[in-house]
Amino acid sequence: MSNGQSSASVDGVNPKYLFWACWVALVATAFVFIVRAQILNEWGAEFNLSNTEMGRIGGAGLWPFAFTIVLFSLIIDKIGYGRAMAFAWVCHMASVIITVTATNYTMLYVGTIVAALGNGAVEAVINPVVATMFTKDKVKWLNILHAGWPGGLVMGGVFAMAMGDVSWKWKVGLLLIPTIVYGIMLFGRKFPVHERVTAGVSYKDMLKELGALGVLIIAALMVRELGTDFGFGLSVQLVILAAVVLSYGAYVRSLGRPLLIFLMLVMLPLATTELGTDGWITDLLTPAAKEMGMNAGWVLVYTSAIMMVLRFSAGPIVHRIQPLGLLAVSSVLGILGLLFLSKAEGAMIFAAATLYGMGKSFFWPTTLGIVAEQFPKGGALTLNTIAGVGMIGVGIVGNVFIGAIQDQKIVSSLEKENPAIHAQVIGEEKTSVFGKYRAVDQDKIKALPEADQTVVTKTTDQAKKSALGTMALFPCVMLVSYLILIAYFRARGGYKPVALEGAHG
Numbered sequence: 001m002s003n004g005q006s007s008a009s010v011d012g013v014n015p016k017y018l019f020w021a022c023w024v025a026l027v028a029t030a031f032v033f034i035v036r037a038q039i040l041n042e043w044g045a046e047f048n049l050s051n052t053e054m055g056r057i058g059g060a061g062l063w064p065f066a067f068t069i070v071l072f073s074l075i076i077d078k079i080g081y082g083r084a085m086a087f088a089w090v091c092h093m094a095s096v097i098i099t100v101t102a103t104n105y106t107m108l109y110v111g112t113i114v115a116a117l118g119n120g121a122v123e124a125v126i127n128p129v130v131a132t133m134f135t136k137d138k139v140k141w142l143n144i145l146h147a148g149w150p151g152g153l154v155m156g157g158v159f160a161m162a163m164g165d166v167s168w169k170w171k172v173g174l175l176l177i178p179t180i181v182y183g184i185m186l187f188g189r190k191f192p193v194h195e196r197v198t199a200g201v202s203y204k205d206m207l208k209e210l211g212a213l214g215v216l217i218i219a220a221l222m223v224r225e226l227g228t229d230f231g232f233g234l235s236v237q238l239v240i241l242a243a244v245v246l247s248y249g250a251y252v253r254s255l256g257r258p259l260l261i262f263l264m265l266v267m268l269p270l271a272t273t274e275l276g277t278d279g280w281i282t283d284l285l286t287p288a289a290k291e292m293g294m295n296a297g298w299v300l301v302y303t304s305a306i307m308m309v310l311r312f313s314a315g316p317i318v319h320r321i322q323p324l325g326l327l328a329v330s331s332v333l334g335i336l337g338l339l340f341l342s343k344a345e346g347a348m349i350f351a352a353a354t355l356y357g358m359g360k361s362f363f364w365p366t367t368l369g370i371v372a373e374q375f376p377k378g379g380a381l382t383l384n385t386i387a388g389v390g391m392i393g394v395g396i397v398g399n400v401f402i403g404a405i406q407d408q409k410i411v412s413s414l415e416k417e418n419p420a421i422h423a424q425v426i427g428e429e430k431t432s433v434f435g436k437y438r439a440v441d442q443d444k445i446k447a448l449p450e451a452d453q454t455v456v457t458k459t460t461d462q463a464k465k466s467a468l469g470t471m472a473l474f475p476c477v478m479l480v481s482y483l484i485l486i487a488y489f490r491a492r493g494g495y496k497p498v499a500l501e502g503a504h505g
Contacts, residue, residue: 015133018192019141021185022126023148025085028092028178030117030152034304035175036061036112038160038297039168047105050439051410055403057105060112061119062275063225063395066388068120070218073384074130077203078208081125081191085182087127091118092179100169115175116395123387125191128380131372132192139323139369140496143314146365150307152178152279157301196379198464199500204252209378210385211256212249212481217243217264218385221392228396229487259488260375260382263367264389266481270367272398273334274360277471278303302350303357310361317362322495323370325363328482333359333478334475342469359475364390373497398474405438406468409463414456421452 002371036058044054072084091114099111126145134141160171187274196206219241228236249255278300310317337356344352368383375382414422425448427441445456 015192016479017185018189019130019133019145021182021189022129023145023151024178024185025088025122025182025469026126026145026148027152027155028175028182029122029141030149031156031175031178032092032095032115033061033275033278034153034156034297034300035171037300038157039171042168043108045442047108048442049105050427050442051403051406052400052430052437052439053105053272053403055400057109057112057184058403059395059399060109061116062271062399063221063392064113064116065120065123065395066218066222066392068117069124069384069388069391070120070222070381072121072124073380076124076128076380077194077197082186082189083304084121084125085186088118088121089179089183091115091121092175096172096175099172116391119390120388124380126383127368127372127387128194128381128382131192131383132195135195137315138372139318140315142369142372143311143318143365145364146368147308147311149364150304150311150361151302154301154308157297157304161295161297184485194392195376195500197480199376200502201377201379205377206379206381207248207252208254209260209375209382209479211252211254211261213249213261214256214264214382214385216241216245217261218389218392221389221396225392225396246310257375259485260371260378260386262481262485263371264386266388266392266478267367268393268398269477270363272401273338273471273474273478274363276394276398276474277338277356277360277468299349299353303353303360306354306357307361310358311365314362314365318366318369323366323373324486324489324495326480327366328479328486330359330362330366331475331479331482334363335359335472335479338468338472338475342466342472363478376498376500402467402471404437405435405467406464409466410440410460411438413459413463417459418455421448421455424448424452426457 040054040058043049043057044051068087072079072087076084077276095111095115095118098107098114102108102111125348127142130141130145131138156174159174163171223232223237223241223244226232227234229503232240321329333355337352339358340352340355341349364387368387371378371386372383411422411426415424425440425444427439427444429436429438431437440456445453448456
């Protein structure tokens with residue numbers, strides 16, 4: 001691992017060992033995600049959850065990530081990476097206990113939030129650590145690091161499916177395996193000093209890179225979610241948001257870097273395309289998979305295996321077509337893959353999944369690499385904030401949006417094609433981030449005659465699958481955005497990483 005390695009190899013830091021310890025920690029975060037995706041239907045049936053409520057639980061596995069990754073980024077150079085990782089370890093252990101003892105929707109929601117807080121703390125550490133150890137080739141090494149995510153999806157998915165029809169509580173316990181391993185590997189380990197610090201870039205200059213507009217984006221998403229969860233009215237939310245943004249802006253006197261702001265906005269459809277789809281794909285493809293006599297979880301495992309292999313091979317690809325070219329090509333593949341998945345039947349599902357898996361492989365780590373290369377003065381803050389925007393965006397908007405699409409399609413199809421059945425199964429009015437809605441009630445469906453239950457099942461299956469086609473709109477937005485960025489850098493003489501004078505390497 002000498003290629004791109006910085007002088008962080010001195011002062012008691014072992015880059016090779018530390019890199020793989022960070023990799024295992026990321027595997028643990030993927031276990032949280034894949035197990036939840038596999039058992040979400042079981043939770044829905046056992047606790048009578050609507051698709052929108054399941055979407056909120058899926059979102060709760062993502063948006064708290066933003067709180068810990070951003071907050072730790074503000075203080076991590078002061079408190080040290082080790083303390084942040086200790087916090088992550090405690091959260092992961094606690095989440096298992098809360099979830100396996102859950103007796104209702106609220107406990108499932110809280111347990112998921114605690115796990116997500118731990119996930120955010122993990123990435124608050126591993127992204128800047130790896131970017132510092134490998135300053136000369138950040139995009140490549142961040143892609144290899146983030147091969148730990150699909151690697152964890154593959155391992156966790158295979159383990160969960162191999163357990164068969166055992167209680168979902170045993171599957172939640174799988175998280176203990178990577179959590180214990182990364183805890184042992186990182187206990188007492190020494191971490192490098194970030195390149196921003198060694199280059200002498202001040203704390204205030206780091207804050208300037210993000211600026212008031214950057215804070216506006218991330219704070220608006222955070223305040224909105226807190227308002228939803230704790231019942232803050234819109235006026236209270238606006239007051240909190242204004243206080244945070246104005247205070248930050250008055251201190252740094254900077255709106256932030258325009259390119260960074262643009263990338264933060266693109267991160268919203270990016271995260272929904274990758275994480276939002278992954279969180280629902282097992283549920284969406286279950287009917288088609290049953291016809292083939294297989295577990296739909298294998299589709300997610302298969303696409304994750306593609307991601308892992310491609311991310312390990314990112315170096316040559318990035319050097320050949322540049323980071324933005326890679327993102328543009330990935331967007332095209334993502335569009336085609338999602339459209340194909342919404343129509344594919346039988347074995348063709350895996351052909352469609354291949355396109356989708358190739359498309360989503362490079363989105364997240366390549367974007368992190370671009371931010372690390374273009375905004376090194378921003379240190380851990382800019383690198384981790386963009387990841388936080390992605391997670392909270394898909395958590396409070398994207399994931400719920402996917403669930404809401406399904407609820408709306410199911411209800412409208414039933415009302416149009418079988419109004420009598422619709423009247424019997426429609427549930428009470430509920431509220432989500434998108435306003436008031438009504439979904440089918442699972443308990444009422446169970447009370448129907450078997451023939452009517454079959455009608456509801458067929459309608460539901462078709463509605464869920466068609467949602468994948470609607471989601472292709474997100475990579476369409478991304479493709480346009482990357483073409484704009486390619487034109488921008490060409491007008492400036494081409495894409496080049498920014499180097500910090502005085503930093504290691």
